[in-house]
Amino acid sequence: MTDDELIWRIAGGSGDGIDSTSQNFAKALMRSGLNVFTHRHYPSRIRGGHTYVEIRAKDEPVKSRGDNYNFLLALGDSFARNPQEEAYYGNEEVKPLSENLDELREGGVIVYDSGLLDASEIENFDERVEENNWHVYDLDLRGLAKEHGREVMRNTAGVGATAALLDMDLQYIEDLMEDAMSGDVLEANLQILEEAYESVNENYEHTHDLRAPTGSADEEQVLVSGSHGIAYGALDEGCRFISGYPMTPWTDVYTIMTQHLPEMGGISEQVEDEIAAASLAIGASHAGAKAMSGSSGGGFALMSEPLGLAEITETPIVLVEAMRAGPSTGMPTKPEQGDLEHVLYTSQGDSNRVVFAPGDPAECYEQTRKAFEIAYEYQIPAIVLYDQKLSGGHQTVPEEVFDEEPNPDIGSVVTEAELEEAVQEAGRFKRYMYDDEESGFGGVSRRSIPGQKGGNFLASGNEHNEVGHISEDADNRTIQMNRRMAKLDAIREELTETSDHQPVYGPEDAEYGILSFGSTKGVIEEAVDRLNEEGHSVKAMNVSDIMPFPKDEVTEFLESVDESLVVEMNASAQFRRHIQGQLGRFGEKLYSLLKYDGNPFEPEEVVSGFESRLGEEADLSQYNVRIESATGD
Amino acid sequence: MSAFNAIGEERDIDRDEFTPEIEPQATWCPGCGDFGVLKALKQAMPEVGRNPEETLLVTGIGCSGKLSSYFRSYGFHSIHGRSLPVARAAKMANPDLEVIAAGGDGDGYGIGGNHFMHTARENHDMTYIVFDNEIFGLTKGQTSPTSPKGHKSKTQPHGSAKQPIRPLSLALTSGASYVARTAAVNPNQAKEILTEAMEHDGFAHVDFLTQCPTWNKDAKQYVPYIDVQDSDDYDFDITDRGEASEMMQEAENKLYEGEVLTGRFYKDSDRPSYQQEKQATGDMPEEPLAERYFDDDYEWERSYDLLDRHK
Incomplete structure (x- = not known):
């Protein structure tokens, strides 16, 4: 544990704006040339409940949330339940302070809102402070916010106090506020920020040594989550169709896509359930669009049967699975890697799919692009498997990672000229040809798109012959199974040659x-x-x-x-x-x-x-x- | 002019074009009502003026699901109950296609009931044919969502205690803008109704009574049938939701009393289709999305241009 890093934890209640405040603070640190990594901890509740965001910043690259943390900003929880009553969940009002002490490093800094939090309600608080050599600054952040604006602006007061205690330049924070707000709200927030900053410098003796590290990153960085990586990868592959049903944490990718698709002439569909969501992706892809869907554990379970349909009909789709702690509803907002076998084997019969598990936002971007490329070239479902940790955590990534050309290619599709030739030669187009030498890939027979002349065929979830008709012929079955299963070896070979996914x-x-x-x-x-x-x-x-x-x-x-x-x-x-x-x-x-x-x-x-x-x-x-x-x- | 050559061809269409090059021998039993659907659909296509290669027929699972095997067009034989989500997405990806979905009463009103409600509510410009034979046929004669109350089968040995689904009423309540019932034994009406359904700009639901001579021997053969438009006994306005609703209730009740009422039950020509609604709010492109992938000059957007918000 070193102090060349800041790990700032902002704690409060869900619905108190902790997330947006932390986003801006993280960006301010990034703009000062530091590398940043954020970690979001929140309950499955709309309002109230102990929540925090941790921001780790240092000059060197940061790859994880780190161990424990060294600066706590404890804000009140406006939506704390029954604070005066004995309840099994304890006194929620004081939790932003009490719940965060165990992980605070020795010599760490505590800033808390004395307008809302009463430290004397915490058992042995003073003893613990002394024992751990913590530096405590109790500030009436709520009072300060109310004086110049509204009570909700106490987050801003907390940021101002933080900046003063860490010796940070306010300019970055002010710039970000100006980007995000305007008018009276901006004026009030700026005033509160500066007031808090000055008040801390004037009225408090700074007894701690911790200061914001000095950043020296000279390349342009962006602060993105794994969900952004996945969505941007999909957009750059020409994916313009997404279908989904809300479920934490998959909703992150889904909403980012939905935010951008209409302005890019794309389509986002919110549907009745995840069976429909996956089926829509199949329908859109069959008709010639690059399509995706996804969900988290429980919703992905509903996608099992359409997933198998995509495998046997060889319809390209990309599915995202954002894991959370299971089984069943489990812990909806908490990360886990428990769905590995689920995504590998769910759906009846021998599974025939590609699964990537990216390790950070940059890999999310690159591997989602690869997932589309493979899915459409090899006509196979590709799944991007990640979890709540990557979904919600933000990280600084060099901007150049995204400076890539789009690839809207729809893969192994025949042209109408080729169809004409096929019809002349064989009487009709064979969609599921045993050995399509022209496709250039092991096991792949090229597909046609509805509307193409000469390309009509039946895509069937039943086993089928070369033209797509249902067939239970034993020889045909063996050939078609072998052909489809052979794709995985060909893909393995291609990945070995073209990618570095196992650093x-x-x-x-x-x-x-x-x-x-x-x-x-x-x-x-x-x-x-x-x-x-x-x-x-x-x-x-x-x-x-x-x-x-x-x-x-x-x-x-x-x-x-x-x-x-x-x-x-x-x-x-x-x-x-x-x-x-x-x-x-x-x-x-x-x-x-x-x-x-x-x-x-x-x-x-x-x-x-x-x-x-x-x-x-x-x-x-x-x-x-x-x-x-x-x-x- | 479409990027796809089969779309919008100006020529006469012959019903025989919809017969597969190598016609697989149908697995339907002699006397099965499903033959009537196939025939009526083949006859309706030239009327609508759409050719096989600009038509996408999506089917579910069951005897009805085999329709796509015996009908030549682009086809998608999907999974049990899921023909509608596959079909409606294909329609959104390429609205120039003529999209038809088909399945049985178990497929559409049972396992796929949720999709039926939501697809109707969205009013996609497509046709949904439900083969209604009041029985599960392919799995050998189990009670289905439209089997009458008291229906006995190996899965309901004491007789079904459930009221049957009311397919027409369900379609109306859910938001379908064209609702009709026809029967395999009434081929002329069936052809006309399927033609109207395909020409309708919105979600057209056709409850198609298809007798099952093998597993539903006790059931009516759906004769004699009455066309509610031709009968003097029935007078109602198919554009009036209230009157349509009453007529549907009556038709659904009478079916189990041995009186087969068929015809058009509801039509709303004013309601915009889902595509029109989405395009009006900028939620769907004006040009078919599927064509864009064939347009070499299209300038594809880049995520790199979205990064300002992350700085």
Whole structure:
């Protein structure tokens, strides 16, 4: 834990504007040349309930939320339930302060709104402050806001106080306010910001050492979430049709797409359920549009049957699955990686799909583009699997990541000239030709689009022959199954040649490995740095190609290490099981570090988990993580 | 001029064009009402003036779902109950297509009932044919959503305790702008109604009575039928929602008393289609989306131009 970084936590109630305030503060830090990573923690409630956003900023690249934090801005919770009564959820009014103390680092700073929060209601508050050497600034933020504007502007007062205590230039914050507001509201907010800033500088002795780090990033950065990465990737691939049903956290991607599609001449459809959502994507794609849909666990379960329909009719679609803690409704706003096997195998019959699990917003962008490219070239459903952590967390990404050309190509489609030729030669177009040499891809036979002359065919969820008619002929069945299944090998080969989806991090000759997939990438890279600094010899591989699985790359990685920890956010070690299932070996080398408490891993948990594996003294009892031993093959 | 050559061809259409090049032998039983739907649809197409390659027929699962196997056009034989969401999206992606969805009463009023309600409410410019035989045929004779109360089958051995679905009323309440009932035993009326349904600019629902001689032997053969427009006993205004609703209730009741009332029950020619509504609010492009992918000159938008909000 170093203090060349700021981890600022703004805490309050849901519905109090914590999210938008934190967005602007994060951007201000980014504009000052820092790298930024945000983490959003919120309950499944409209208003009230303990919520916070953490913003980690430092000069070097930031890859995770970090361990704990060092600056708390505790605002009141306007929607706290029954604050005066005894209830099992405790005194909610004081939670923005009381609930956040356990994770505040030694020597950390606390700013709280004394207009709404009474520290004396917290057990042993003064003792804890002294013990941990915390620096406490109690400010009547509400009073200040009311004096110059309205009570809701207390967030602004809190930001002003933060800026003063961290010695930050107000200019960045003021610029952002001017972008977002106007008129009286802007005037009042600016006044409150400056008032709070000056009042803290004049009336309080600054006893802490923490200051905002100095940034030196000279390239243009943008602050985006994984959901933006996915949506922008889809738009740049020419996706102009989305169908969906609201569900947290999938709604993020869905709303970003919906915000932009009409102005781009696209179509966004909100439909009656997820069965319809996936079916619409199939219908739109069949008619010639590039289409997507998606959901989270429960909604994705409803998409199972249409997903199989896309597989057997070879209709290209891209589906997004934004995981949250399950089973069933589980914990709607909390991240987990428990849907891995669900997306791989749901729907009857042998599954035949592509699954990518990007690890950060830049990978979300690149892999969503790849998902469309593969889906439309190979006529196969492609799924982008991510989770609430990537969905809601924002991160600075170089602007140039998005400086790419659009690719509206609809893939392996015949032209009407080719159709004419086919009709002349064979009497009619064979949509599901056994061996379409012209398609250029293993297993793919080119499709036609309704309206094309000479291209009529039947797409059927029943097994079918070359022209699309329903057939239960045993030889035809075997040929068609083999042809469709062959696509995965061809795709694996293409991905190996064209993509780098399994980055290895750390010293090449390391003794130990850490394997992970999806959103745990950054936190593990940070843990790897720390472990190597402490004298361990560790490298990590974060896998994004879940299906087809990069067998050679993972085999090479595992052969080069003595053993490997598999880190994932679920209780049954699904990813480890997937690796063993795909490779059929290494069972004696793979150990699991599992977490499924609704919060993403922190680097320290990975470090301790790794050390405890080596028999070193590491106390895991303070964390909600579990080590699972190797099972053998 | 469409990017797709089959769309908008100016020529005479022959009903035989809708017969597949190699006609698969129909799996329907002799005497099945489904033959009547196929015949009526083939006859209606030249009337509407649409050719096979600008027509998309989306079917569900069941005997009715096989319609797309015996009808030559672009076809999509989807999954049980889901023909409507597949069909309406295809229509949105390319409004120049003639889109028809078809399925049985179990498919449309049972497992796909939610889609029926919502597709009707949205008033997509398409035709939905429901083969209504009051039974599950392909799975061998189970009670269906339109089976009469008391219907006995292996899945309802003591007789169904449920009131049957009221398909016409459900369509009207949900928002369909054209609602009709015809019967396989009445081929001329069936052809006319399907023609009208396809020409209607909105969601046209046709409850098509198709006798099942194999699994619903006890049921009526839907004869004699009465065309409510031709009968002196019935006088109502099909553009009046209230009168239409009463007439539908009566037709639905009478069916189970052995009187088969068919004809047009409701028509609203003024209601804009879903496409028109969406285009009016800028929610749908004026040119068919599907054509854009064939336009080499189109300037595709870039996400790079959206980044200001993230700085």
